[in-house]
Amino acid sequence: MTINTLSQDGVQRQQMSCLTKMERMVISMQDPDMGIKLRNQRLLITVIPHAMTGADIVEWLIKKCSISDEEALHIGQIFVKYGYIYPLKEPRNLILKVDDSPYRFQMPYYWMSTRWPASELDYAIYLAKKNIRKQGELIEYEKECYNALHKRINHTWDFVVMQAREQLRASKQRRKADRIVLKCQEQAYWLVNRPPPGTLDSIDHGPERRTMNTRVQLNAEFYKKEIEHNRISLARNRVKSSICLESYVKYCEQYQPHDPIMQGCLPSIPWITDDIMFWNMNCETVAVPTKLRVERWSFSFMELLNDPMGRKEFLTYLKKEFSAENLCFWQACEDVRHGETSKIPEKVDEVYKQFLTPGASRWVNIDSKTMEKTLEGLKRPHRFVLDDAQMHIYFLMKKDSYPRYLKSDLYKNLFARAIVPQETKKSVFPFMRRQRHSSPSPALATQAAEDDGKAKNSNSFKSNSGTASRR
Amino acid sequence: MPNTKYGLTKRFHFLNKYFQNGLSSLHQNTPRLREILCVLVEMAAQPSDTLATLKTESETLKTKLEEERAKLHDVELHQVAEKIEALGQFVMKTRRALKGHGNKVLCLDWCKDKRRIVSSSQDGKVIVWDAFTTNKEHAVTMPCTWVMACAYAPSGCAVACGGLDNKCSVYPLSLDKNENLAAKKKSVAMHTNYLSACCFTNSDMQILTSSGDGTCALWDVESGQMLQSFHGHAADVLCLDLAPSETGNTFVSGVGTDISRNVYLKTSLITCKQCRLYDLRADREVAIYSKESIIFGASSVDFSLSGRLLFGGYNDYTINVWDVLKGTRVSILFGHENRVSTLRVSPDGTAFCSGSWDHTLRIWA
Numbered sequence: 089m090t091i092n093t094l095s096q097d098g099v100q101r102q103q104m105s106c107l108t109k110m111e112r113m114v115i116s117m118q119d120p121d122m123g124i125k126l127r128n129q130r131l132l133i134t135v136i137p138h139a140m141t142g143a144d145i146v147e148w149l150i151k152k153c154s155i156s157d158e159e160a161l162h163i164g165q166i167f168v169k170y171g172y173i174y175p176l177k178e179p180r181n182l183i184l185k186v187d188d189s190p191y192r193f194q195m196p197y198y199w200m201s202t203r204w205p206a207s208e209l210d211y212a213i214y215l216a217k218k219n220i221r222k223q224g225e226l227i228e229y230e231k232e233c234y235n236a237l238h239k240r241i242n243h244t245w246d247f248v249v250m251q252a253r254e255q256l257r258a259s260k261q262r263r264k265a266d267r268i269v270l271k272c273q274e275q276a277y278w279l280v281n282r283p284p285p286g287t288l289d290s291i292d293h294g295p296e297r298r299t300m301n302t303r304v305q306l307n308a309e310f311y312k313k314e315i316e317h318n319r320i321s322l323a324r325n326r327v328k329s330s331i332c333l334e335s336y337v338k339y340c341e342q343y344q345p346h347d348p349i350m351q352g353c354l355p356s357i358p359w360i361t362d363d364i365m366f367w368n369m370n371c372e373t374v375a376v377p378t379k380l381r382v383e384r385w386s387f388s389f390m391e392l393l394n395d396p397m398g399r400k401e402f403l404t405y406l407k408k409e410f411s412a413e414n415l416c417f418w419q420a421c422e423d424v425r426h427g428e429t430s431k432i433p434e435k436v437d438e439v440y441k442q443f444l445t446p447g448a449s450r451w452v453n454i455d456s457k458t459m460e461k462t463l464e465g466l467k468r469p470h471r472f473v474l475d476d477a478q479m480h481i482y483f484l485m486k487k488d489s490y491p492r493y494l495k496s497d498l499y500k501n502l503f504a505r506a507i508v509p510q511e512t513k514k515s516v517f518p519f520m521r522r523q524r525h526s527s528p529s530p531a532l533a534t535q536a537a538e539d540d541g542k543a544k545n546s547n548s549f550k551s552n553s554g555t556a557s558r559r
Numbered sequence: 560m561p562n563t564k565y566g567l568t569k570r571f572h573f574l575n576k577y578f579q580n581g582l583s584s585l586h587q588n589t590p591r592l593r594e595i596l597c598v599l600v601e602m603a604a605q606p607s608d609t610l611a612t613l614k615t616e617s618e619t620l621k622t623k624l625e626e627e628r629a630k631l632h633d634v635e636l637h638q639v640a641e642k643i644e645a646l647g648q649f650v651m652k653t654r655r656a657l658k659g660h661g662n663k664v665l666c667l668d669w670c671k672d673k674r675r676i677v678s679s680s681q682d683g684k685v686i687v688w689d690a691f692t693t694n695k696e697h698a699v700t701m702p703c704t705w706v707m708a709c710a711y712a713p714s715g716c717a718v719a720c721g722g723l724d725n726k727c728s729v730y731p732l733s734l735d736k737n738e739n740l741a742a743k744k745k746s747v748a749m750h751t752n753y754l755s756a757c758c759f760t761n762s763d764m765q766i767l768t769s770s771g772d773g774t775c776a777l778w779d780v781e782s783g784q785m786l787q788s789f790h791g792h793a794a795d796v797l798c799l800d801l802a803p804s805e806t807g808n809t810f811v812s813g814v815g816t817d818i819s820r821n822v823y824l825k826t827s828l829i830t831c832k833q834c835r836l837y838d839l840r841a842d843r844e845v846a847i848y849s850k851e852s853i854i855f856g857a858s859s860v861d862f863s864l865s866g867r868l869l870f871g872g873y874n875d876y877t878i879n880v881w882d883v884l885k886g887t888r889v890s891i892l893f894g895h896e897n898r899v900s901t902l903r904v905s906p907d908g909t910a911f912c913s914g915s916w917d918h919t920l921r922i923w924a
Contacts, residue, residue, distance in 0.1 A: 106856065152851075153850075163854070288897065306614075307610070308610055311613035311616075311617045314617040318621055321624055322627060326631050326840070327840040327841055328633055329633050329635075329841045329845070330633050333636050333841075336884075337640065344867060346908075349910070350865060357909050359691070359924035364691070370907070426765065430781060486805075524691055526692045529689075531731075531732040
């Protein structure tokens with residue numbers, strides 16, 4: 089198992105952009121004119137200066153970013169979780185409360201960007217201080233960490249204890265309010281960097297990855313690659329922005345009625361109403377398709393071919409026109425391209441016998457140049473040997489048969505017969521949930537087919553309605 | 560580097576003189592011979608283009624590229640989108656919560672039947688769910704942790720997954736309760752670093768993978784052989800998305816955190832920290848989706864069926880829904896309790912599923 093052992097440097101760089109943005113916001117929060125109004129907050133009997141309430145923070149965020157209450161609370165929570173703001177009332181609970189609970193800004197000294205990763209030595213000193221100040225004040229997990237550190241950095245333990253004693257002595261000379269503040273600040277910092285087990289580790293970021301930000305060696309090799317890459321890019325065909333964007337807009341408009349998330353769908357979205365009629369009515373083997381489905385076939389040739397029912401209908405039409413072999417050939421080529429490698433030679437041979445031999449039963453009409461090239465390639469069959477021929481037939485169908493199909497009676501009649509499903513009636517008792525029916529796994533369908541010994545198209549599967557639910 | 564050039568020229572003249580005098584004189588002068596050989600070796604080792612010339616060439620090409628792109632840049636997306644109606648209020652809620660993973664969910668994929676999902680997590684477990692009923696149908700334990708990639712086969716009969724084991728393995732889904740899925744496992748892809756993403760191409764027989772070793776590759780499932788390899792990235796390839804087109808299959812790969820190729824086939828979206836829309840035909844970035852209040856980056860994106868909406872799962876535990884054309888944020892969805900690591904819209908566009916480091920998956924509609 090390998091992971092790129094990237095230096096702490098690289099990961100920190102990944103975090104940096106978010107931290108910089110957060111810090112910028114924190115700084116603007118502390119702006120004397122436009123920032124949050126700080127005042128003295130009462131904490132039991134002491135008065136803490138330069139503090140604010142949870143409600144203040146949320147209010148400021150709402151005004152500054154024009155967002156909702158929920159979002160402002162959420163953002164405020166992030167600041168508390170990352171240690172930029174810490175609570176005074178319940179210091180061990182890093183949560184933002186939208187009331188008059190007091191909060192304070194953390195000193196830049198303790199910001200994530202300045203002191204990350206937290207050093208073991210500092211943690212040892214902190215725990216030692218706590219231990220000395222009041223024997224037994226260390227919580228269970230802290231005790232474990234303390235003992236572990238004692239073992240690990242035993243050689244500097246005298247230094248640790250000495251530092252701890254020094255810092256305690258220095259703090260005794262401060263005013264009570266300052267002492268409380270300093271204590272809270274330090275505690276908040278360590279809660280973020282050494283979270284107690286079971287709580288959310290905000291600075292967890294997953295395995296290290298080599299990103300584009302890591303220093304690339306600017307040597308000749310690098311520049312040669314860049315030059316090659318730029319040359320290829322220059323040679324690309326580009327289209328005007330207006331054309332691209334206009335066509336994208338048109339595409340969105342065309343597909344909007346078909347987008348269930350945007351416009352809903354009839355009869356209803358199964359996930360919302362627990363009613364699977366929508367899936368049943370659009371499955372492959374349904375007798376009468378829905379109007380939207382049939383309409384979609386007219387958007388592009390690919391849409392028609394991607395829908396198994398559409399493909400079947402198109403085949404029926406082609407049979408009437410005596411050009412069904414085109415579609416069959418195309419399908420056979422797809423099978424070669426995407427099927428098992430071991431079966432390629434025999435499949436290609438089949439295709440040749442059925443479609444390409446002069447005088448074959450389902451001979452396809454390919455131009456002589458492509459035919460020559462294909463026949464040459466058949467001597468050494470590989471996965472993509474039929475690509476040219478397939479392309480030729482595909483475009484033939486697309487330009488000729490497909491538009492005529494859309495104008496044909498067959499298509500128009502189907503569209504007229506197609507149904508618009510009725511919206512699912514809202515149940516009389518809205519709080520009663522409908523039974524969620526399960527469907528047979530697609531794996532089951534093909535397994536059954538294999539058992540029967542029938543060759544089954546691997547892309548098809550059935551989904552039955554009305555199966556007894558399995559709970 | 561003028562100094563070296565001068566030095567080289569001087570020595571070249573010196574060499575030339577000797578050749579003009581005939582090689583015979585060289586035999587009598589062995590120390591000289593050594594010096595000549597040194598010069599020859601030095602000349603051979605000297606690259607024909609110096610670093611500086613390469614750098615200037617690269618930069619001139621880059622400027623030219625920018626010029627070419629700018630020539631065709633005649634309109635901005637939001638200008639084109641002015642005439643379109645704005646979207647109304649958007650209400651999406653969690654409709655299903657899939658609980659069962661013991662650790663961070665890293666990846667998910669939908670089955671073509673529109674209701675089944677495969678998901679993989681940090682603890683090495685890969686679970687197949689019927690998301691509609693929230694039943695777990697299959698579970699596989701991988702021999703490694705951090706299973707960062709998983710994919711459902713188009714037929715619905717197998718799943719592929721991989722991660723820190725540097726491999727992509729395919730597990731056929733058996734319905735026999737007593738059968739251990741791991742027994743029929745097939746090792747397909749081998750990379751030299753972690754597997755970041757995988758997906759089946761049009762059939763169960765081929766898999767496309769991307770890896771932390773900076774490459775992507777196409778594999779034949781049956782034999783486990785590599786069919787094609789794709790190089791070019793300078794960093795870990797973190798994502799890929801496939802779109803079959805009329806002329807064959809094309810795919811996009813990225814070193815940003817996620818990529819989603821719009822169904823429209825002409826645009827793709829890349830996220831690095833912000834969501835950006837890149838039009839492949841116009842060959843430029845056409846939009847950036849950002850907001851002052853969004854501090855963290857997106858980890859995963861996907862388009863709705865029509866391409867009008869963009870769903871982004873972010874590292875601040877939320878999901879932001881963007882109006883792709885207008886560039887505005889339509890809605891923000893709360894619910895996850897840790898970062899959203901993966902997000903996919905269902906094949907028929909009726910819902911989307913998000914997987915998070917809070918061990919759960921949620922279906923939104």
